[in-house]
Amino acid sequence: MKSPLSAASSARRPRSRFAPLAQRTARAPTRRIVRTAAAIAALCATAAADAAAPQPIEFVEAVHNLGYIDLYVGQHAGIFEKHGLALHVTAAGGDTQAFAAVLGKTAQFAVGDPTMVEMSRERGGPGMVIGTLVQRAHYFGVSKTVAAPIKNPQGFKGLTFVTSPDPNTNYSVTKKLMQDAGLKLGSDAKIVEVNPGTEIGAMLAGRADVAVAYQPNVAAAVSQGAKVVFDFSSYMGPFCNTGVMVLPDYVKAHPQVVQALIDALEESARLTYAKPDYAKEVARAEFPDVPADVVNRAIDMELQYKIPAQTIPVDPKQWQNLMTMQKYLGNVQASLKFGAVIDNSFADKAAKTAATGAGATVAAQ
Secondary structure (H helix, E strand, O other): OOOHHHHHHHHHOOOOOHHHHHHHHHHHHHHHHHHHHHHHHHHHHHHHHHHHOOEEEEEEEOOOOHHHHHHHHHHHOOHHHHOOEEEEEEEOOOHHHHHHHHHOOOOOEEEEOOHHHHHHHHOOOOOEEEEEEEEEOOOEEEEOOOOOOOOOHHHHOOOEEEEOOOOOHHHHHHHHHHHHOOOOEOOOEEEEEOOOOOHHHHHHOOOOOEEEEOOOHHHHHHHOOOEEEEEHHHHHOEEEEEEEEEOHHHHHHOHHHHHHHHHHHHHHHHHHHHOHHHHHHHHHHHOOOOOHHHHHHHHHHHHHOOOEOOOOOOOHHHHHHHHHHHHHHOOOOOOOOHHHHEOOHHHHHHHHHHHOOOOOOOOOO
8 A cells, every 4th residue: 555645746747758758649640730720721721812812803984974874783793893894994084095904904894985986997006995884876966055856967067066175975976967958067056065074064154055065964954944855776776886905915925814804884774674673772872962862763764775885895886876977077087897896705604694684793781
């Protein structure tokens, strides 16, 4: 029988010095495995984060206006991010400037008058149109002095119109309609050119009888007592007013990015028409300085006249109407075949996907 002292000593006696060594030997591989697994998990998490990071895209719009509501709906609804893109949208100040940003490679994509691409290609330059954003002439003739609505361009006689500078679309459209009506520009009717977006102000200041303007400026002018006296969209019919422009080299190098952008625009266009109240909410956010009722009225008019694109592929009839006008004005020869300037492959695929319901839907809040 052991004494209490020896028992206590035995209880306090350290375990064999070989046991910790054995335990350490057994634990060491386990610890290394854990550390390695943690490192791998961290790397995987980093890779996943990198893969999930949206692709930055410089995107230029000709001017900030509600004709481009499909674009803004897509931004606010997070549709571009859902398709892996982070758009940085800036307004160039005109169609020429928008396409110049693509030519200069300061932007990957631009929206504006697609005539710019036709002009470039005819002169041996680059450019491609991969979709449409505005499918009708999105301009209205607005006046405070013309009492009765103008039924056709013959009624332009004796009036002075104010538009953006040549070759912006509202100038080209107005000039073409005047000439079609047999009016001599400068004597039978006149056009005053001002910076894009300032047409209404020039008309209200008395520099012109009629402003050829877009939304929400039109609705704002109506709220100040002006009237819409001529509807360009209905008179001209289908018209590729605004195209999505890009360089062919970029399309070739980044087809997945191009497809993602067009998929997002197709989804955005369908959401605009499916959820007009949401489109109005987006429009109010984009133009916070314009009264809410004015913005709402502007969206109602945009959708009533089916001005924003309902689907993104460029319709041949829309393109033909644009080219006929621009050729008549002498801006282009319209010598290139449709497929030489338009690449509908991405938009056709996006429309087909959306039509079959394969694309994910966005629930507007």
